Amino acid sequence: MKIGRREAVAALLGMALVVAAFVVPHLSLGLITPLIRSTPQQIHDYASTAPLFGWWKAHVGWGSIPAVAIGIAALLWGPSLAQRMSWRVLTLVVWSTSCGWAFSLAMIDGWQLGFAGRLVARHEYLRQVPTITDIPEMLRTFSGRILDFQPNSWITHVSGHPPGALLTFVWLDRIGLSGGAWAGAFCLLVGSSAATAVIVAVRAVSDEPTARLAAPFVAVAPTAIWIAVSADAYFAGVAAWGIALLALAASRTVRWPIPVAAGAGLLLGWAIFLNYGLMLMGLPALAVLIAVRNRRAALTALAAAVPAAVAVAVAFAVAGFCWFDGYTLVQQRYWQGIAAIRPFQYWSWANLASVACAIGLGSVAGLGRVFDIAAIRRRSGLHLLVLAAITAILCADLSMLSKAETERIWLPFMVWLTAAPALLPPSTHRWWLAANVIGALAINHFILTNW
Template sequence: MSIGRKEAVAVTIGVLLVTAAFVVPQLRLGIVTPLINSSPDRIKGLADTAPIFGWWNAHIGWGTVPAILIGLATVIWGASVAGRLSWRALTLTAWATSMSWAFALAMIDGWQRGFAGRLTSEHEYLRQVPTITDIPEAVRTFASRIVDFQPHSWITHVSGHPPGALLTFVWLDRIGLGGGAWAGLWCLLFGSSAAAAVLVAVRTLNGEATARLVAPFVAVAPTAIWIAVSADGYFTGVAAWGIALLALAVRGTGRRPVVTGAAAGLVLGWAIFLNYGLALMAVLAVAVLMCASSWRDAVRVLVPAVLAALVVVVAFAIAGFWWFDGYTLVQQRYWQGIANDRPFQYWSWANLASVVCAIGLGSVAGIGRVFEIAAIKRRSGLHLLILAALIAILFADLSMLSKAETERIWLPFEVWLTAAGALLPARTQRWWLSLNVIGALLLNHFILTNW
């Protein structure tokens, strides 16, 4: 198979980034290292496999055979199946495949260690759930408990996010779905649904033929390693559907744009109360609005979307939590923790190596073809969404508020990058897809990921 110049350049950069990110920590180059001011034990515990957060541990598990079979079947038959199924069947199949793939990868680490126990660790939301006896009071006092080293401070992940994330797991517990297995299933269902959301958005903006090319890449994306076992998988699904609804509104007719735009605003409004960083989904929202037929159509969608999002903001404000207060305080909390020991001199570029691992070299090759001026000028939705995701990641990286763990934290943006494989020549797509699958399997079998 011949590799085009654009793919070759993109993949070469990706390989060099990943290689350097894994090798540099072994060279002991002062502050160009994952952790400073740390003991050997702390480095092993927090940066053993930097830039990925995990530990070297070659292993197999119950999920090994299913993961290999799912990946192999998608590589061999994914494109042909995607071309034959009805549209509704395709979106459901992509969701089901993504969910099965993510669960199988998690089960390589075992039921408890890989799935049911991941959200019950000392820094996770479920440890805080039993302490919430009065939900209105928890929301009202939420901001006052963000900063560390004070009585009743929230645990790490609760303090680092708006109250929507904690409330979700509290509500699950209240309806009898408490514990790590139910929480993991919730995150798996929402996170894997992002595959269907991406297909809906791409079909709406680029046409069904392009969406069918995207399907295999999003169905078995390496991002699934972190979707099944982290709350960020849940955040990713919510944000992806917000963008998909916005795309439907932009291309809608009659009253539909107003209603669908409002729905998109509600979903994206909820998203920023799950994760402060999801404010950067505004970049992808702008990309979608750029695909409108005229500025009038864009405004017709934008107004109800913004008003609906403000409804969520106002509702939380009335309940006692002001988003901007939380965002200001969470930055203070961030610098009270391990962020001080994670030097920007390493993580400013090692973060990007984590992204390469999370989306796979096949998708990296596709990104090499996204900078096509002609496609951008004709406002190709897929090109604009991928570029917007790259810009959002760049903003997040330069903010210095995302140092390490970005293979998980940036999932809401990474899922859009996985769709870049559809930009590759059709004759090469199966080869690049297989590279994504192999990369995910190797990473999951040789590194025991923390998430």
């Protein structure tokens, strides 16, 4: 095995960034620290394992053996099976593997702490669900309850997102799927499906061999730690399928491209009412439209997708919620909370260290191959998709509205980075896949993650 210079440099830089992010908080460097003007209790609660959100705790659970088994199976047979399976079977195997991998990692922390209890924590959506007795009234008054320090203000996660997120969990409750276990299962199923959406999109904008090379990496990516369970996994799944459907429509690889493009528009339109930051999914969408060879097909797909996305926005506006009002108010709410004591001097680069932890060293190495001018000029689909996701992450970082917890918050963008190892020499794939699997197992066994 011979590792190329570009991936070696990328991996070394990623490792250095991660080490620095973990070490710097203990060096007393003034503003270059996770928290300022904070008490020891706040440091314990919010920065114990910065740049990741969690607490140091070496532990094992009944999920440990299945997680190790899935990781070993992926290493031994993943790359070869990804080449031999029929495409349809491969997409289902990637989804089921991603789902099983994420669930096993969650079970390392136990059923209640690792899965069923995650979405019923005091800042989570499910705590707000019982208070919603009138959905139309909730939508009409949503913006007025975003700011903190008022009697009827929303709890943290509800206030920080558009109403689509809360609405989803209210609907689940209304159909009888109430409680943390059902909500967690929903987020796990939708979030893990993003792995399949990624390879479907890569196949549409690049080619099938590239998608097959990416399959093992997206199936057992370290992002799975935060896929099970967080609402952001649900957001990631919705956005990923929006991009995948757009890619299928724009590349004319489906029988009915216009309805598929409209479906993409509906999903991407819904996504921005789940998370304000998903407006940045416009960058991967643009990458898809640039990558496909047929300009007319790309414009036709865009023409079908945009009205569908607008229809979602109009529906919310008619119901009484204006996205722009919510976005303006949520910025004020953000600075009313712990963001005020999280200095940008640390988090501006430590956020990127958390990304490196979440995508794994193999994906970081793959990023070393993304900045290929020749490939970009010939509009290589995978290169453009990954670059678009990187650009979205940098924009989110520079906005100063994402300081800490980005291993969860940026899941919709990071899932695309997990496909980057497809650009590495196939002879090195098992080594980089091993780096990802070992990294995920180490994080989950030595850190009790908050999400």
